[in-house]
Amino acid sequence: MKTKTKMILSGLATYVPGLSKRGGTGTGGSVSARYCYSVWLRHLVVAGQAGITRCPEAVAELGPGDSLGAGLAALLSGASRYIALDVIRHADVSRNIEVLDELVELFRARADIPGEAEYPDVKPYLDDYSFPGEMIDEETLARSLEPDRLAAIRRCLRSADGGSDSPDADAPVVYRVPWFDASVLQPESVDLVFSQAVMEYVDDLPFTYRAIYDWLKPGGLASHQIDYKCDQTADRWNGHWAYSRPVWHLANRKRLMRLNRKAHSDHVRAQQAAGFWIIGERPIEDGSGLGRDELAPEFSHLTDEDLRTSGAHILAMKPP
Numbered sequence: 001m002k003t004k005t006k007m008i009l010s011g012l013a014t015y016v017p018g019l020s021k022r023g024g025t026g027t028g029g030s031v032s033a034r035y036c037y038s039v040w041l042r043h044l045v046v047a048g049q050a051g052i053t054r055c056p057e058a059v060a061e062l063g064p065g066d067s068l069g070a071g072l073a074a075l076l077s078g079a080s081r082y083i084a085l086d087v088i089r090h091a092d093v094s095r096n097i098e099v100l101d102e103l104v105e106l107f108r109a110r111a112d113i114p115g116e117a118e119y120p121d122v123k124p125y126l127d128d129y130s131f132p133g134e135m136i137d138e139e140t141l142a143r144s145l146e147p148d149r150l151a152a153i154r155r156c157l158r159s160a161d162g163g164s165d166s167p168d169a170d171a172p173v174v175y176r177v178p179w180f181d182a183s184v185l186q187p188e189s190v191d192l193v194f195s196q197a198v199m200e201y202v203d204d205l206p207f208t209y210r211a212i213y214d215w216l217k218p219g220g221l222a223s224h225q226i227d228y229k230c231d232q233t234a235d236r237w238n239g240h241w242a243y244s245r246p247v248w249h250l251a252n253r254k255r256l257m258r259l260n261r262k263a264h265s266d267h268v269r270a271q272q273a274a275g276f277w278i279i280g281e282r283p284i285e286d287g288s289g290l291g292r293d294e295l296a297p298e299f300s301h302l303t304d305e306d307l308r309t310s311g312a313h314i315l316a317m318k319p320p
Contacts, residue, residue, distance in 0.1 A: 031095050033102030035122070036069025038114040041132060042124055043070075043194045043223045044077060045113070048135050050279055050315055052221070055079050055135060056191030060215060062208075063198035066090045068157070068173065069099040070196065075153060075172055076107045078140040082172065083190065085179040096157050104145060107136075123225050124282050124313035182211035190215045194223040199267065200231075201257045209274040219320040222276065226267060227311045231259055237310050238289035241299040263299075263306035271316050280315035 044055060055078035061071045064084045068091050071082035084091070115129040116122075143149070149172070156173035176184050193212045202208050212222050230240035233251070240248070240261055252258045262270075268278060285308050292300075292307065 031067040031069065031092070031099060033069060033099045033106065034114050035119065036067060036099060037073050037103055037106050037111070038119055038122055039196050040070040040073035040077070040194075041113045042122070042126060043192075043196075043225075044074075044135060045126055045132050046124055046280065046282075046313065046315060047192065047221055047223060048132060050221070050317075053135065055140070056221070057081065058083070058190045058192075060085060060185065060190045060193045062193060062195040062212070063087075063201070064091065066092065066095075067099060068096050068175070069103065070194075071173070072096070072100050072153070073103050073107075076103055076141075076144045077136050078144055080172065081174070083174045083176065083185060085184065086175075086177045087179070089175075089177040091175070093157060097154055100150070100153060100157065104150065107141060107145060110141075123284065123311060182207075182214050185215045187214050188217045190220060191217055192221045192223065196225050197227045199224050199226045200228060200259055200262070202260060203258075205260065205262060205267065205270040206273060209270045209276070213274040213276060213318055216318040218318055220318045222271070222316040222318075223313070224267075224316075225311070225313045226264075228263055228306075229310050233259070236289050237286055238307065241295050241302065242290055244296050245298060261299075263302050264309040264312050265303050265306050267312075267314060271314065275318065276316035277319060278314065279317050280313070282313040283309045284311040286310040 044052075047056075055074065057079060058081045059071060059074040059079045060083040061068075061074075062085050064071060064086055068082070068084050071084055075082050110131040110133065112131055113126065113129040116125060153172050156171055193216060199205070199208075209222075216222065229237045233240050234242065240259060241263075243251070248261070264283065268281075271278060283305075287308050289307060289310070292302075292304075295302065
């Protein structure tokens with residue numbers, strides 16, 4: 001109850017000129033090279049468990065935020081092209097170049113994936129955090145770390161505030177901001193689209209999943225780690241499902257990033273409606289949330305599984 005009252009008062013404050021300090025340009029995400037290395041390799045390992053034997057050629061990331069590091073890690077894993085898609089241009093050029101140089105050293109050392117001891121909140125969890133040498137072999141590493149190629153990546157990072165905005169197919173890094181239209185990428189031009197704690201903030205899930213479906217080549221993969229928790233808007237992890245729509249709108253009126261309050265089953269249905277096959281789900285369960293009798297009416301459709309699923313990794317495939 002205290003959290004709800006505080007949330008409403010915070011929302012009311014946004015109507016008072018000069019009182020609200022919400023906003024800013026950063027996402028608050030990590031720009032650590034080790035974090036980016038860990039995030040990307042987890043997505044790659046999970047894709048490998050689904051049958052992918054090598055790093056996909058063209059990789060797109062939805063919502064990279066403050067750092068393009070996860071996509072740069074994909075380039076060093078063997079991808080030939082990385083496309084970063086965001087709503088606001090957050091990424092810092094000089095820091096991205098530093099992250100690239102740090103990632104190069106991690107790949108040269110074939111460092112193990114930083115696991116739960118270092119990043120306990122980063123998911124998906126893996127059974128084995130060893131460097132995935134079967135997917136990134138010596139030949140791939142040598143090609144990816146070749147000096148001329150690294151120089152080309154650095155040139156891209158320095159151009160257009162962090163990546164080429166041109167449609168040049170040879171540009172290793174493309175940074176498209178803002179993206180609001182599926183035509184931002186050519187249909188069937190990407191092998192893998194991934195996101196990390198982003199899809200819980202997307203307003204129009206059906207449109208976004210359809211756009212991802214259109215971008216992917218037949219047989220391409222969508223890899224999404226999604227957090228369904230309340231993001232400090234309630235006392236319990238799923239307490240945001242107790243707020244009526246008017247109260248939620250008032251409290252979040254000027255938030256830079258607003259939760260869409262969609263549950264696991266909503267994301268699964270939206271991807272299936274777009275045409276995807278769901279080939280892997282890794283739910284995180286938490287039984288300490290709201291009971292069904294505490295939900296706002298608009299959330300009465302949630303399943304029992306939704307009420308205990310605080311996050312999940314969903315791997316989906318566009319039919320071959």
